[in-house]
Amino acid sequence: MYGSKDDQKQAFLQNQKPKKVKKSPWIDYVFWTDDQTTRHIMGRSFTGWRMCKFIPNVYHILVKFWTFHFVLYVIMLTIMTGLLIIIYQLIISNDVPYLTGMNSPLALSPGLGMRPRIDFRTALIAYEASDPQTYMPYVQNIRTFVYLYEEVNIKPQDGFATCEQNVKSPDNMDLVCKFYPVEMGLCVKENNYGYDRSQPCVVLKINKVYGWLPDIVNSSLSPNPLVRCRGQNPQDLENFGVVHYYPNVTVDGVVYGYFSNLYFPYLVQVAYRSPLVAVQFMSPKRHVLLMVRCELLNIRHPGEPLDFEILVD
Numbered sequence: 001m002y003g004s005k006d007d008q009k010q011a012f013l014q015n016q017k018p019k020k021v022k023k024s025p026w027i028d029y030v031f032w033t034d035d036q037t038t039r040h041i042m043g044r045s046f047t048g049w050r051m052c053k054f055i056p057n058v059y060h061i062l063v064k065f066w067t068f069h070f071v072l073y074v075i076m077l078t079i080m081t082g083l084l085i086i087i088y089q090l091i092i093s094n095d096v097p098y099l100t101g102m103n104s105p106l107a108l109s110p111g112l113g114m115r116p117r118i119d120f121r122t123a124l125i126a127y128e129a130s131d132p133q134t135y136m137p138y139v140q141n142i143r144t145f146v147y148l149y150e151e152v153n154i155k156p157q158d159g160f161a162t163c164e165q166n167v168k169s170p171d172n173m174d175l176v177c178k179f180y181p182v183e184m185g186l187c188v189k190e191n192n193y194g195y196d197r198s199q200p201c202v203v204l205k206i207n208k209v210y211g212w213l214p215d216i217v218n219s220s221l222s223p224n225p226l227v228r229c230r231g232q233n234p235q236d237l238e239n240f241g242v243v244h245y246y247p248n249v250t251v252d253g254v255v256y257g258y259f260s261n262l263y264f265p266y267l268v269q270v271a272y273r274s275p276l277v278a279v280q281f282m283s284p285k286r287h288v289l290l291m292v293r294c295e296l297l298n299i300r301h302p303g304e305p306l307d308f309e310i311l312v313d
Helices: 005-015 025-031 046-051 054-091 132-153 189-197 234-239
Strands: 112-115 124-127 162-164 167-169 201-206 226-231 243-246 248-251 254-258 276-281 290-297 306-312
Touching: 112 132, 112 290, 112 306, 124 132, 132 189, 132 201, 189 201, 201 290, 201 306, 226 234, 226 243, 226 276, 234 290, 243 248, 243 254, 254 276
Parallel strands: 124 306
Antiparallel strands: 112 201, 162 167, 201 276, 226 254, 226 290, 243 276, 248 254, 290 306
């Protein structure tokens, strides 16, 4: 009725469920285990995956990819560095600006610069003659600027031209003239440039433009560029008082400051210093803002006039 023992044993084994192998839930998530009994991963055992050639191939592909791009970037960097060296060494000169003449930022219109200028955001000179703390910053600013000339003047004369009575000897553009601050008359450091006496000095210079030569309008009037200061408005002039220029020249009864043409052209010569003109206001009206405008004269294309203000309290 129940059959033989072998049949009963076989029926018993068929009714038994296979035991599940315990495993952590994260294993299914990380390894995508799809077989609970054999622990196969994506249809392949761990040993099978280890023997697979797919992983080594990916590794070699990545190595070749990054090696190629590394070499490529090194080559590109080397080419760029070489081009920069060629540009800086062969095209751009340390002695000659890349843009000269009419192509330079100032073209052939140099214009004027000035000292003191303790704050380049404003051209106002305001101080109290009785308070050194207010005027000494202006004095020190001029002293620092003039010192650049003094340190050149103490050098031996061998590397400079001799410039006297409007004659340069030797007439060599590579040799420059020395400019001596004594030519600025009363506007010297021993007098604090007049600031402690309510007679302030302003030092003017022509901005340096490579290769620029003064194009004189009327050489019979003067062979040099002239400069003269006036009020920005017609009513300002009456507040100026007497104005002195150092060095100066009188033309048709009018006094001008002048920049000697012996100092031009500027060719980045060693120890080159621009000529200066000191403008001294001998009796400015106190507690009144002086609106000053200084202009280059007797040359073509003089550039924009220089505007600044003075207030002496």
